[in-house]
Amino acid sequence: MSEETADFTFELSERELSFDVDEELYALDAIYGAAYLFVDRAYVFLARPAERKVRVRLRSKEATTPEALEALAGEFANELLNSQLRVRIGRSTAALREQYMSRAFFGQQQSSTIAELLAELDAEEMAEEPLEVPVPWAKGSGAEASDG
Amino acid sequence: MSTTQTRTLSVVRLPLVEDKLNFFRYGDVAGKKLVTNDTGAWHFLDEASFRDLLAGRVEPGHAHYEALAEKGFLRSGLDLGRFAEKMARKKRFVGQGPHLHIVITTLRCNQSCKYCHASRTNMDRVDTDMSLETAKKVVDHAMQSPSPYINFEFQGGEPTVNMPVLKFIVEYSREKNRYENKQLEHSLVTNMTYMTEENAEWLIDNEVLVCTSLDGPEELHNYNRTWSKEKNAYADVRRWIDYFNRRYVEKGRDPQLWHVDALMTTSRKTFDHWKQVVDLYVELGMHTIFLRPLNPYGFALDTWKRIGYTTDEYLGFYRQALDYILELNRAGTEIVEGTAAVFLMKMLTGDDPNFVDIRSPCGAGTGQVAYNYDGKIFTCDEARMTAAMGNDMFEIGEAGVTSYEAAYGHPTVKAMAVASLQDSLPHCETCWNKPFCGVCPMHNYMTSGDLFGQRPNSPKCKEHYTIASLLFERLADDPDGKLEQIFRRWTLTRPREQGSSCAV
Numbered sequence: 001m002s003e004e005t006a007d008f009t010f011e012l013s014e015r016e017l018s019f020d021v022d023e024e025l026y027a028l029d030a031i032y033g034a035a036y037l038f039v040d041r042a043y044v045f046l047a048r049p050a051e052r053k054v055r056v057r058l059r060s061k062e063a064t065t066p067e068a069l070e071a072l073a074g075e076f077a078n079e080l081l082n083s084q085l086r087v088r089i090g091r092s093t094a095a096l097r098e099q100y101m102s103r104a105f106f107g108q109q110q111s112s113t114i115a116e117l118l119a120e121l122d123a124e125e126m127a128e129e130p131l132e133v134p135v136p137w138a139k140g141s142g143a144e145a146s147d148g
Numbered sequence: 149m150s151t152t153q154t155r156t157l158s159v160v161r162l163p164l165v166e167d168k169l170n171f172f173r174y175g176d177v178a179g180k181k182l183v184t185n186d187t188g189a190w191h192f193l194d195e196a197s198f199r200d201l202l203a204g205r206v207e208p209g210h211a212h213y214e215a216l217a218e219k220g221f222l223r224s225g226l227d228l229g230r231f232a233e234k235m236a237r238k239k240r241f242v243g244q245g246p247h248l249h250i251v252i253t254t255l256r257c258n259q260s261c262k263y264c265h266a267s268r269t270n271m272d273r274v275d276t277d278m279s280l281e282t283a284k285k286v287v288d289h290a291m292q293s294p295s296p297y298i299n300f301e302f303q304g305g306e307p308t309v310n311m312p313v314l315k316f317i318v319e320y321s322r323e324k325n326r327y328e329n330k331q332l333e334h335s336l337v338t339n340m341t342y343m344t345e346e347n348a349e350w351l352i353d354n355e356v357l358v359c360t361s362l363d364g365p366e367e368l369h370n371y372n373r374t375w376s377k378e379k380n381a382y383a384d385v386r387r388w389i390d391y392f393n394r395r396y397v398e399k400g401r402d403p404q405l406w407h408v409d410a411l412m413t414t415s416r417k418t419f420d421h422w423k424q425v426v427d428l429y430v431e432l433g434m435h436t437i438f439l440r441p442l443n444p445y446g447f448a449l450d451t452w453k454r455i456g457y458t459t460d461e462y463l464g465f466y467r468q469a470l471d472y473i474l475e476l477n478r479a480g481t482e483i484v485e486g487t488a489a490v491f492l493m494k495m496l497t498g499d500d501p502n503f504v505d506i507r508s509p510c511g512a513g514t515g516q517v518a519y520n521y522d523g524k525i526f527t528c529d530e531a532r533m534t535a536a537m538g539n540d541m542f543e544i545g546e547a548g549v550t551s552y553e554a555a556y557g558h559p560t561v562k563a564m565a566v567a568s569l570q571d572s573l574p575h576c577e578t579c580w581n582k583p584f585c586g587v588c589p590m591h592n593y594m595t596s597g598d599l600f601g602q603r604p605n606s607p608k609c610k611e612h613y614t615i616a617s618l619l620f621e622r623l624a625d626d627p628d629g630k631l632e633q634i635f636r637r638w639t640l641t642r643p644r645e646q647g648s649s650c651a652v
Contacts, residue, residue: 003199004161013152025161036574040604070155077159085162085202086173086578092166096228100186103232104239 008077017042017069017076018057020049026084031056033083034076042072165204170231172221174198175580177617178624187234188494188583189219192624234498238583241502241515245293245556248504248516250301250529251286251317253278254310255521255536259339259373259381267536268305277310282523285548287321289525290517292552297331302356303529305521308342311350318354335359337411339373340388341381348388352395360385362410362432364418364425372415372455389432407433413440414462415455422469430476430483438486439469441611444594445533459607463614470618477634484638491616493639494584495623496632504528506586506612508576510568513544513561523547525555527564530590542590564589567599575603581616 010019021031031054035044042058049055058072174183181198184190193201193212200206206213206222216222220231241247255276257268269276278286290298300321302314318334325332335357351358363369366382373381389408396406410432412418412425429437441462442455473485493501504511512527519525523546526532531542542564545555555561567589570576576587591608592601603609619635626632 003163006159006161008157008159009154010157011152011154033574033578036602037604039602066153073155074157077157081159081161083578085164088164088166089169089171090578092164093169093171096223096226097171097186100228100232100235103229104235105242 008073008080010073012066012069012073015060015064015069016057017060017073018055019073019076021054021056021080023052023054026080027087028054030080030084030087033086034079037079038072038076162199162202164202168204168206168223169201170220170223170226173578173580173582177580178621180624182580182620183216183221184580184583185220186583187220187231188238188498188500189221189234190495190580190583190620191215191219191221237498238494238500241500241507241511242509243294244515245295246290246511246513246515246517247293247295247297247502248299248301248511249286249290249293250303250516250518250532251278251283251307252304252519252521252532253283253302253307253313253317255305256309257304257306257339258309258341259306267533271309276305276521278313278521278523280313280316282521282547283313283316284320285523286519287317287324289547289550289552289555290519291321291324291328291330295330297333298325299333299335302334302336302338303518306339306342307336308338308347311347314356315350315354318356333357337361339381340385341379343384343388345391348391348395352392352399357409358392359409359411360389361412362389362428363412363415364421365428368415368417368421368425371417372413386432393433403433404435407435409436410434411438411440413442414457414465415442416457416461417455419457419461419465422465423472426469426472426476426483430481434483436484436486436489437473439466440487443530443591445530445537459610463611466615467618474622474631474634478630482637487615488619488635489638491584491612491619492635495616495619496636497639503586505588508568508570508582508586509565510586510588512542512564512568512589513556513558514565517544517555519547523549525550527561528590530588530594534590534594563599567592573600573603575609579603579613581613584616585612 006025008019010017023031031046035046035056038044038058042060045057045059047055047057056076058076060069060072170185172183172185174181176182178192180192180194182190182192183198183201191212197206197210197212200210201212201216201221206216207224213222217225220226220234255267255269256271256273258271259268287300290300298321300317302317307314314336321332321334334355336351337359340360361373362385363372366380369382369385370380389410392408393403397403410429412429418425426437442452442457444452470485470488473483476483487506490501490503490506493499500507502511502515504515507515512531516528517525518527518529518532520532520535524532524535524543525545525547526535527542527544534541535543542560544550544558544560566572568587570582570585570587573587576582576585579585588608589599589601592606593599595607596602596605622631623635
């Protein structure tokens with residue numbers, strides 16, 4: 001398995017940086033997670049310009065330079081990669097975590113083998129959510145573009 | 149910039165083989181990748197090895213295979229039962245109930261410190277003394293905690309101003325404990341300026357641990373801790389530290405366990421005297437120095453412009469002082485920095501010190517409670533101080549009126565637990581420092597008006613992250629292992645002191 005290179009394209013204007021993130025590449029939680037890390041330095045606006053796309057707009061809280069904005073874009077790109085990696089690690093180990101957490105706090109034994117846990121995880125991924133209870137706004141059928 | 153410009157960066161997406169890994173967090177520390185997991189295990193990897201880990205290439209024969217497998221980072225050979233046991237040990241405090249019971253025997257105080265958090269009143273305000281009747285209700289309430297360890301910590305005001313109530317609580321709780329059989333401790337946080345020989349002898353004979361405030365050398369201590377013009381607060385505290393320590397020895401007590409401990413609070417003026425502060429603690433034979441920052445409560449809010457500082461300024465001071473303390477330790481002097489010791493116990497041992505300010509969830513209402521002089525119960529002492537500032541949002545009941553179940557099942561206790569449970573907090577849940585850190589919702593509330601706060605805007609987050617980073621950076625650069633030996637010594641707790649304000 002080899003490393004994959006991708007382009008990260010962004011627009012710079014006065015005090016502002018914006019770019020679209022494709023949800024085919026990055027989970028929404030990863031986008032939120034990365035954006036959250038910038039709330040001390042920038043006003044963060046999220047919008048939905050098209051299906052499965054999130055537009056991120058970072059407006060610097062203080063006067064800045066094009067170079068600093070470009071550096072901020074690079075930093076965001078790195079955080080987005082990290083955030084996506086963390087989401088994937090979290091999701092792929094969710095069943096294991098549930099297992100050791102329940103044993104640690106309640107002493108209960110659920111499934112006992114890694115194979116069973118993986119099967120359980122697969123079943124969860126395949127389960128349908130007819131009421132869309134855990135579906136966040138951006139994935140809901142009636143979601144419209146808005147600033148976050 | 150008047151026009152919009154478009155730029156493109158090239159980014160590398162690392163491959164991940166998901167079914168080879170157990171859950172872990174990671175971050176960049178000391179020029180390496182630091183990986184940590186829910187048991188508090190951690191491991192440094194170079195960039196190439198980190199990529200190996202993600203890509204499932206850490207297999208038998210790999211330089212890091214044995215360590216990562218042993219620490220539970222890999223699915224291969226993972227013993228879930230053992231992993232869960234380690235985690236349960238780290239989180240043993242969950243469900244035990246409050247162990248730290250802070251009792252405000254009076255709000256009266258003869259000092260008026262510039263940063264006072266404690267909502268003191270003048271010495272003529274006898275109406276702010278706790279009554280014996282209230283004290284009895286407080287003990288009856290506190291002893292219902294299921295915690296096997298109970299520490300009554302006397303604070304104020306100056307708690308020795310109401311010595312009859314302090315004595316009553318010690319004696320009555322001991323009497324009750326004949327039936328409860330808990331590990332029962334009593335500790336006193338005193339400024340020493342109201343101490344008498346009679347009271348000192350009683351405290352020694354009754355095994356009440358004494359902790360005082362000592363901000364540093366005379367000029368600094370007296371500047372911070374305003375007293376009457378004719379009196380010298382520094383001279384008094386020195387005299388009584390010497391008295392207690394001498395009497396402990398004369399009574400044959402083990403000086404490792406029995407000596408006065410002290411707390412210092414960092415003000416802007418401390419920055420000019422930081423080395424002298426450390427030297428003074430060493431000179432006095434103190435086991436620990438707690439380089440505590442100012443908190444945004446009480447008088448400190450009013451005097452912040454004069455005595456306050458930024459988080460970066462505090463951390464600069466902390467770094468200097470920590471390195472000096474380590475230099476002293478390398479030269480054979482044993483002195484521990486308190487906050488570092490809390491983190492190190494989580495990093496280097498299988499235990500958690502149950503330090504209520506740095507744990508997940510925080511101790512508010514689940515590890516500690518504070519009883520005001522009138523019997524009102526608060527989730528923590530900071531909550532009691534906030535009430536004194538006019539906001540009683542964190543009051544959870546009243547001793548003698550509210551049942552134990554009602555107080556600790558109070559919605560505010562639940563809110564504090566939710567707001568400090570790092571597994572569900574943005575950024576904390578993925579931060580490498582999560583197993584070692586803790587969130588204080590009261591601090592969030594005081595600095596941002598929100599129990600949850602925002603991690604990138606939280607001074608406490610920056611403080612804890614930086615301190616943990618400093619410790620890991622030093623552990624990463626320790627070729628002969630001598631620093632780790634010092635750090636491991638810092639994690640040895642003295643059983644008398646767990647859970648109190650002076651404890652590490």
